[in-house]
Amino acid sequence: MSLIAAGSALALALVVLAVLLAVRQPWLGLQLRMEGPGLRVTAVAQSGPAAQQLVPGDLIVALEDPALGRLHAAGFEPALEPHVLASYQAYDARLQREGEFWAYLQQPHFTALLDNGSALSLAPRAETPVRALPAPFWLFHLFGMVAWLTGLGVWAFRRGQPATRLFLLSGLGFFLATWSNSLYLSRELAIDPALLAALGQFNHGALYLMLGSLLGLLLYFPRRLVRRAPAYILCVLGLVLVLNDHQRWWGWPLHDFYFPILLMYFAGVLAASWQWRAARGRPLDRAALRWMFLSVFISTGMSLMVYFVPAMLQRQLLISQTAMVGFAVTLYLGLALGILRYRLFDLERWWFGAWLWFFGGLAVLLVDAAVVFVFGIQPVAALGVSVIAVGWVYFPVRQWFWSTFAASGQEQLEDHLPTLVGGLLAANGSADMAHRWCRVLKNIFHPLDVRWVAAPSAPCLVEQGARMQVPVPGSDQGLELVYSQRGARLFGRRDLDMVRAMLTVTEQAEKARTAREAGAREERRRIMRDLHDDVGARLLSLVLGAPDEKQADRARAALRALRESIFALDDEVRVELLDCLDQWQLEVEQRLHSVPTVLEWHCEGVPGVSLCARQAINLKRIIHEAVSNALHHAHPSRLVITATADQHSLRLRVNNDGAERRPAGQLPGRGLHNMRTRAMELGGSLHAEAQGDGYQVRLSMPLGQTREQDDDA
Incomplete structure (x- = not known):
C-alpha cells in the first residue's frame, strides 16, 4: 500500500505541475x-x-x-x-x-x-484562471491516472513477475502521454512553439514507451516466449524512433508519426498469435489471453479505425482525441483483469459476444466509409445504406458463427437426461450409483482427469475454473474434474448450474429408486413369509410323515433348498465369506466320500470379507455345478478348489486332472450356461476351458462390503 500511496502522490504532483504550466498561458x-x-x-x-x-x-x-x-x-x-x-x-x-x-x-x-x-x-x-481550463485538460489527467494507478496496483501486488513490470511501464507511458497532451490540446489560441515541440517529443516518447511495453507484455505473458535480449531490442528501437522524430533521419509511408504505431499494432497481433499457439492445452493461460485480446485489440483496434487510420489517409477524424484516449484507457482495466486472472470462469459466456459486437460496429463503420468515399453518397443516406447492408449480410453470418463456435463445448442437460435417469434408476447400491455418476460426468464434460476428494457441500469451482468439485449422491466422497473438454476450456458458472440441475434430478431418481426398492423388499418379505409358513410347513409334514427313509431324505433336501431360496431373498443379511467356504468345503468333501477323487481346498486373503445372501447362494451353486460337471464328465483323480479374495474382488478356480468326456458334436449343457448367468448376476465373469491334461473353471467377481464396513454402516 505504501508503493501505491507514493505512486499516487507522485502522479498528483505531476498533475499540479501541469496545472501550474497551464495557468501561466x-x-x-x-x-x-x-x-x-x-x-x-x-x-x-x-x-x-x-x-x-x-x-x-x-x-x-x-x-x-x-x-x-x-x-x-x-x-x-x-x-x-x-x-x-x-x-x-x-x-x-x-x-x-x-x-x-x-x-x-x-x-x-x-x-x-x-x-x-x-x-x-x-x-x-x-495567466489563465484554473476554472477556465477546458474539460479535456481534466479528462486527460483522469484517464492518465486510471492507467497509471491500474498498472501500479497490479505491480504492487505482483512485483516478482516481468509481466507486471511491463504493465507498470505501459501505464506510466500512458500517463506521461496524456500529461503532455493535456497541456497543448487545452490551449486557447496558441502556445509557445518551443514548448509545443518539446511536449510533442515528450508525448511521442511516452507513447512509444506505452506501446513497446504492451508489445513486451505480449511476449512475456502468460508464457515467456523470448529471452531478455529481445526486450532490450524493443527499448533500443523505441529510443531510435524518438530520436528519428527529432532528427528526421528518415520518413515513413503514409504518415511520419502514426505509421510506426500501425507497425507496433501488427507486431502485437503476431505476438498474441504466438502466445495463443504456445498456450495450447493450458486453459488458464488461454483465458487470461482472452482478456488481453479483448482489451488490447478491441480498444487499440477501434482507436486505429476511428482515429489513426483516418489521420493517415488524410480523412476527417471520426472521433476527437479526447474520446479516443478515453476509449483506450479501458485497455488497462482489461489487462489488469487478465494479469490478475480475476473471474476468468465468467469469460466463456460473453467472449464471442464481445468480439461479435466489436466486428458488428466495425462493419457498419467500414461500409459507411466505403459508401461515402467510393460512391460519393451523402453521410446521412450512407449511414442508412450501411446499416441495411450490415443487417442483411453481417447479422446472419454472425448468428451462424455464434451457433457454430460459441456453443461448441457447451453441453445441454437435456441431451444427457435419458442416460442420467436410466443409469441412476438401474443403479445397484451406492457404489454402483457413484460409478454411474462418475461415468455421466465424464461423458458430459470430458475432463482431462477425475479424482476422488472429500465431498463438497455443493458443486464449486477451484483455481478460477481449472477444476470443478462435485458431490457424489449417497456418498461421503466427491469427484474433482480437471479441465473441461479435454483441456480446451475452463469450467464456468454454466457448468455449475448444469451440475446442480443434475443433482436435483439425481435426488428425484434416488427417491424413486429407494421407493422401488422398498416396495420390492416388502414384496420379498411377504413371499418369504408365505414360503416359510405355507410351503415350509408342508415340506416339514412330508419329512415327518414319510413312509421310508428315502422319501424322508428327499423331503429334507427339498426343505433345505426352500430355506436357501428364502435366505437368498433376504437382502439385509450378510454372511462371512470364510464361514461360507468352510461350509462349502464340508459339502464337497461329503460328495467326494463315495468316489476316488482327492480334494485340495485353498483359501487366500479371505478373512473379514462378507457376502450378501444372494452372493452366497450363487457362489455355492456355481461351486456345486462345477464339482458336478467334473465328476460327471471328467472322472478326475484330483480336484483343486482355490479361493482368493481381498476387499474388492473374489477369484475362484476349480481345477481337475481329468479330461472332459463330451460326445462329439454335443453342445455345452444348461449347467455351464447357468454358472455363467449366475456369474453375470454377481457382476463378474466365468470362463471354462481345457488346461493341460485337465479342465479349469475360473470365476472373477467384485465384492461389496467387508465386515468392518458393515459394522461402520
Whole structure:
C-alpha cells in the first residue's frame, strides 16, 4: 500500500505541475473554431478580457499589430493535434504558424479584425484562471491516472513477475502521454512553439514507451516466449524512433508519426498469435489471453479505425482525441483483469459476444466509409445504406458463427437426461450409483482427469475454473474434474448450474429408486413369509410323515433348498465369506466320500470379507455345478478348489486332472450356461476351458462390503 500511496502522490504532483504550466498561458476568455476565412467565436467567458467586445458567432479573419503587422487567420485550427499532420514538413510548418499567433499573445494588446470590417482591441491576460481550463485538460489527467494507478496496483501486488513490470511501464507511458497532451490540446489560441515541440517529443516518447511495453507484455505473458535480449531490442528501437522524430533521419509511408504505431499494432497481433499457439492445452493461460485480446485489440483496434487510420489517409477524424484516449484507457482495466486472472470462469459466456459486437460496429463503420468515399453518397443516406447492408449480410453470418463456435463445448442437460435417469434408476447400491455418476460426468464434460476428494457441500469451482468439485449422491466422497473438454476450456458458472440441475434430478431418481426398492423388499418379505409358513410347513409334514427313509431324505433336501431360496431373498443379511467356504468345503468333501477323487481346498486373503445372501447362494451353486460337471464328465483323480479374495474382488478356480468326456458334436449343457448367468448376476465373469491334461473353471467377481464396513454402516 505504501508503493501505491507514493505512486499516487507522485502522479498528483505531476498533475499540479501541469496545472501550474497551464495557468501561466495567456488568456482571452474565448473558445475558437476554424471556419471558412477565419476563426469563429463559439463561446465568450463573462469575466474574460474579450467579454465586452466579442460575442458568440463573430468571425475573426485576421490579427493586427503595429510591430508584427497583419496575420490572416484562414486555415488555422487552434486546438489541432500537430501529430495528425502526415509529414515532418507539415508539422514544422504548423510550429511556425503556431509561433506567429503566439507572438500576438505576447503583446500587451492587439487588434482583431472581423469579417464585417470591425476592428476590436484585445488585451490578453498573463495567466489563465484554473476554472477556465477546458474539460479535456481534466479528462486527460483522469484517464492518465486510471492507467497509471491500474498498472501500479497490479505491480504492487505482483512485483516478482516481468509481466507486471511491463504493465507498470505501459501505464506510466500512458500517463506521461496524456500529461503532455493535456497541456497543448487545452490551449486557447496558441502556445509557445518551443514548448509545443518539446511536449510533442515528450508525448511521442511516452507513447512509444506505452506501446513497446504492451508489445513486451505480449511476449512475456502468460508464457515467456523470448529471452531478455529481445526486450532490450524493443527499448533500443523505441529510443531510435524518438530520436528519428527529432532528427528526421528518415520518413515513413503514409504518415511520419502514426505509421510506426500501425507497425507496433501488427507486431502485437503476431505476438498474441504466438502466445495463443504456445498456450495450447493450458486453459488458464488461454483465458487470461482472452482478456488481453479483448482489451488490447478491441480498444487499440477501434482507436486505429476511428482515429489513426483516418489521420493517415488524410480523412476527417471520426472521433476527437479526447474520446479516443478515453476509449483506450479501458485497455488497462482489461489487462489488469487478465494479469490478475480475476473471474476468468465468467469469460466463456460473453467472449464471442464481445468480439461479435466489436466486428458488428466495425462493419457498419467500414461500409459507411466505403459508401461515402467510393460512391460519393451523402453521410446521412450512407449511414442508412450501411446499416441495411450490415443487417442483411453481417447479422446472419454472425448468428451462424455464434451457433457454430460459441456453443461448441457447451453441453445441454437435456441431451444427457435419458442416460442420467436410466443409469441412476438401474443403479445397484451406492457404489454402483457413484460409478454411474462418475461415468455421466465424464461423458458430459470430458475432463482431462477425475479424482476422488472429500465431498463438497455443493458443486464449486477451484483455481478460477481449472477444476470443478462435485458431490457424489449417497456418498461421503466427491469427484474433482480437471479441465473441461479435454483441456480446451475452463469450467464456468454454466457448468455449475448444469451440475446442480443434475443433482436435483439425481435426488428425484434416488427417491424413486429407494421407493422401488422398498416396495420390492416388502414384496420379498411377504413371499418369504408365505414360503416359510405355507410351503415350509408342508415340506416339514412330508419329512415327518414319510413312509421310508428315502422319501424322508428327499423331503429334507427339498426343505433345505426352500430355506436357501428364502435366505437368498433376504437382502439385509450378510454372511462371512470364510464361514461360507468352510461350509462349502464340508459339502464337497461329503460328495467326494463315495468316489476316488482327492480334494485340495485353498483359501487366500479371505478373512473379514462378507457376502450378501444372494452372493452366497450363487457362489455355492456355481461351486456345486462345477464339482458336478467334473465328476460327471471328467472322472478326475484330483480336484483343486482355490479361493482368493481381498476387499474388492473374489477369484475362484476349480481345477481337475481329468479330461472332459463330451460326445462329439454335443453342445455345452444348461449347467455351464447357468454358472455363467449366475456369474453375470454377481457382476463378474466365468470362463471354462481345457488346461493341460485337465479342465479349469475360473470365476472373477467384485465384492461389496467387508465386515468392518458393515459394522461402520
